[in-house]
Amino acid sequence: MSTFEINQPVKLTKKRVDAVAPPLNKSQLFIRDADLPGFALRVTQKGTKSFIIEKRINGKVRRITLGKFGPLTVEQARRKAQMELAQIAMGNDPIAEKRTREAKAVTLRQCFDDFLKARKNLKPKTINDYTRHLENNLASWLKKPITDITLNMISRRHREIGEKNGKAQANAVFRTLKSVLNFARFEYLDGNEQLVLSSNPVDYLNHTRAWYKIKRRQTFIKPHQLAAWYQAVQTIKAPDKLTSCHVIADFLVFVLFTGLRHSEAARLRWEHVDMQDRTLFLPDPKNGEPFTLPLNDVALGVLAERRLLSVNEYVFPNRDGDGYLIEPRRQMRLITEATGIEFSVHDLRRTFITIAESLDTSPYTLKRMVNHKVSSDVTDGYIISGAERLRAPMQQVADYLKEQIGLATPAKVIPISSRKG
8 A cells, every 4th residue: 555656546545554664765645535626634754653644726736634544533534525525526625724823822932932043132121121011910811822912901001010010110011012012013814815813902002092101210419419328338348247238339339430221231241341441342232233332440450459359250249249230129228218319320321421421511512421322413423432532521520520439539541542551
């Protein structure tokens, strides 16, 4: 029986199907039934035997798998084939219908998994945020087909999260959902290549103007508060304090004197610090553009001390020494209790930017100092600003901070060419 060819139909029976051996010279063997045209057995090299039907649908020959031999007897498969062939004869397309059913059955969980696989350039923090938004706030939706997510569900859940967890959280959750469903719209098509998700239901929040208006935070440490803040930071670096407290104190001062983002400073690795050139390198910052930043004297001093006490590849290690520093909320709270100054790590960056702007730093230079996206103005494309061009303004901000804090006389900036000489 193993010698049957595609053009040699025979009556399929249990005895004959049992006797068919796997093909040796081809990936699969087809044995067509002589009694019911379009009904056939497919045998793979691994010995798997499945019943199929073959029929021309919309001008193309289609193969539809009915099931495996064993769980399905020959007669059961024949009856199933007759029903499928009858449907095709009436103008139906079983393959298109199956694709439509599968597309409409895609759950939010499956959609999110496919979304993450397709968006390969997402940063780990973004993936963690997206996962947290969906699993913590829309957990009951994850098993639902995306086509079952209604406008009313969107409106009600957005309002509930806003009332329970805050307006910013509600907006963030549904911005994540909107991104995932935008991906889904063109990823899952029915059997006729039409969208199963004709529109994004999250857009209903635009229509009803239900997005919460969040005022951008504008807080920073005022110049007259800097001395008290700095002294409080130094108290957590006292000799009797834990090593982790010393790391936190250095981290806070470093962010204030560099204007780095929290994640950029916390994840800074020693391999990206050049003490001789007095620069640090950010290979993958928030805006995706690699960035070299010159170091002022205070930032350089912090790095010199941390280098002597380094325990792993990170400049600011966590308490266990096996990773990088996470936002030190407890120690920051102690500083606030001692001074009455409420602040976040991002407030330190905002303080740096505010001071730089007050010193009449040009808008273009300021954007380069803090690695903000430069505008699309044509002229900007002709301006090349290297790290050395930023060294003087970086030191100028540091000098102002030192004066407010009450540190030593401002340092003199030495051009890199002179230092190397």
